[in-house]
Amino acid sequence: MGAMTVSAATAAGFDLVERTARQVRELITDGRFGPGMQLAEEAVAKELQVSRNTLRESFRILMREGLLVREPNRGVFVHRPTLADVLDIYRVRRIIEEQAIRTALPHHPGVVAAREAVDAALTYRAQGQWRMVGSMNMAFHTAIIGLADSERLDTLFERLQAELRLAFVLIAEPERMHAPFVDDNVTITELLETGRPDEAADLLDAYFDRSERTVVTALNRLVPRA
The missing domain is CATH 1.10.10.10 (Winged helix-like DNA-binding domain superfamily/Winged helix DNA-binding domain)
Incomplete structure (x- = not known):
């Protein structure tokens, strides 16, 4: 006892x-x-x-x-993210999020959660609340991970999400970071809702390329010059 x-x-x-x-x-x-x-x-x-x-x-x-x-x-x-951190985070995101999308079913709860996140992001965008738009962007990607039905991936992404948010915070203009991707999130959600996961994954891949460039460019500007 x-x-x-x-x-x-x-x-x-x-x-x-x-x-x-x-x-x-x-x-x-x-x-x-x-x-x-x-x-x-x-x-x-x-x-x-x-x-x-x-x-x-x-x-x-x-x-x-x-x-x-x-x-x-x-x-x-x-921790203050480095360029190597950012590149590695995006490498992992491409592997897990794109695969989660390619196997998604149209009526999966993750698709419903993605729709809720993008609708909220559109509302916040109209109000100019860019930090809340950023939070809804995080919620959207959490929903994408949820498509995999894996607790381990959910836990992994929770950690990645925190690291990514640290990188985003270094960018002083949240509108510049999040505005270009709201409509992409909407399109990805629509593709998932209509049973076109491969098209959604291809769009996400291009999306990651642009997002990564934005963060890397911002970090490079913060590096002190000799």
């Missing part, structure tokens, strides 16, 4: 650490914690209502994922 109690307590502690890591990851995805920002343990632990020990364990998870970095004698900081 004692062993079972200890085991249950250990599992509960692990779940709390994982849940806290997810909360921090979501704060990164939402743009609350931006690239290069220092995360003060006491303040973050208070906000999330967890102990500092729990927070430290969750930070370790996020450091392994590459979202946080610890600088000696300074503390924990949100």
